[in-house]
Ligand SMILES: NC(=O)N[C@@H](CC(=O)O)C(=O)O
């Protein structure tokens with residue numbers, strides 16, 4: 171079946187300046203632009219800008235075992251609504267994804283849903299306990315794309331060393347939640363002036379910086395590919411910057427919440443803002459933005475971490491860590507930072523950049539590439555409405571904010587995975 175996607179612009183130097191073009195694809199593969207071909211189906215891009223579908227390297231989809239928070243269907247539908255065509259899911263589920271059969275069944279189930287593609291991360295250690303390596307080769311064979319004990323920290327340095335070496339021999343990246351658990355202790359927010367004034371237990375920047383320093387040394391030792399997840403502090407970023415200058419193979423991601431929120435938000439005592447690593451200071455957020463600008467930060471990832479409203483309504487000491495953001499990440503980053511970074515750079519940070527981190531073929535809209543694409547509307551301002559979320563987590567730090575850059579059409583493997591109602595405020 172041939173599909174034509176009409177009325178779309180390509181991302182050029184000047185936003186909105188390009189001519190309206192038509193992109194053709196057949197059976198999930200791009201045929202080319204403006205062809206003289208008959209089509210069986212026509213999609214309308216409504217004047218939006220078409221880019222390769224976004225790639226998410228870090229999302230908690232909670233299946234199996236925590237479906238009250240999220241499941242594959244709600245999580246991948248939410249991802250498609252956020253413009254993503256590919257999602258790397260975290261393995262801190264119940265049970266943990268440390269079993270090749272589970273990896274296979276998750277991928278098979280996701281394929282049947284028709285939303286974003288699932289490319290699961292598997293646990294680095296059995297049960298994410300840090301005691302024994304998981305069966306990395308078999309997990310890779312089953313479809314796991316990276317190994318991580320995210321949700322937990324890699325306290326045993328020797329185990330991480332072994333994991334890095336083994337993963338490297340398989341050609342895969344190890345992704346780490348870099349916080350020293352003993353230093354982080356029972357901290358519920360960033361340790362600093364705000365935690366002191368609120369009398370809440372703090373988690374110091376040193377917990378992250380010290381762990382990043384250790385892990386960078388393990389990357390140096392092994393020559394393996396280390397990816398640091400959700401980097402949150404200026405200090406840790408500086409360590410990555412120096413490591414890169416030294417030629418160490420290390421990559422890192424930052425999350426929208428660490429760029430747009432600070433520990434001041436905790437003055438509300440709202441556990442919605444409780445996340446690991448914690449929201450830091452304005453100076454940290456600015457340093458992360460500079461890291462994006464100068465290339466020290468490799469890509470954006472959401473760390474979409476849904477929980478039930480009941481869980482997040484508990485007090486700060488009791489509530490679980492995590493902020494969901496997969497449905498708003500792109501418009502949020504675009505609206506806040508297009509003037510600093512430029513739209514093309516922001517798109518890159520959500521597309522080629524994560525692919526490069528994982529060592530995947532770079533996404534493209536040229537002939538022969540998979541028909542995974544997203545149409546972005548840079549013009550229409552729409553409000554963040556949690557009632558419209560596909561995610562089960564119907565709360566957001568950005569609820570009520572007016573944003574631009576919303577995905578209006580997401581196509582995965584040539585099939586429509588998401589389409590937004592054409593006018594805002596018509597359906598709610
Ligand atoms: N980031 C979080 O605050 N929470 C994540 C775990 C994690 O990413 O470490 C979760 O699974 O909820």
Ligand SMILES: [Zn+2]
Pocket residue numbers: 320321322347399400446447
């Ligand atoms: Zn983590």
Ligand SMILES: [Zn+2]
Pocket residue numbers: 228230260320321473475
């Ligand atoms: Zn995470």
